[in-house]
Amino acid sequence: MIFSREYVGYLARQTVKQLIDAKMIRTEKLTVVQERVHGGLQEELSLEDRINEEVRVILEAYQDEMRRTGAGYAEMFKKVKTELARKYKAVL
Template identity: 65%
Template sequence: MLFSKEYIGYLSRQVVRRLTEAKMVRTETPAVLQERVYQGLLDELSLEDRINDEARLILESIQDDMLRTGASYPEMFKKIKMRLVQQYKAVL
């Protein structure tokens, strides 16, 4: 992930503060809203890491076939990752 969890926490606090100041959001419990924003940001920002992990698992399962055909690991990783990105309709 590109950002530390501390920075994501900072971003979530700032988002909640600015939205409430602009009267775009009303909340009785800003801490709960901040936690929800934090979880949403964390989920979105860690999506690429989860896709990379899944691509590695797929490559491990077809490792023997890749050795037999002489396929390149970096090329196959890119292809599988792009297929997973399309499957999840993700924007990286």
């Protein structure tokens, strides 16, 4: 993940604060809302890490074929990652 866990927590708190200040949400349980927003942010931000790991596994399975055909790892990584992002409907 490109952000630290502490920064994601800060973003969650600030997001909830701004939503409350803008009167877009009301809550009696501020910490519960902050924890849920934090969890959602962390899930979304770690999606790219999970996709990258899946790409590595896929390319490892095809490494012999890639050597035979002369395909570059970086180029194939980019192509497979783009396809997986499309499959998961992720915006990276």
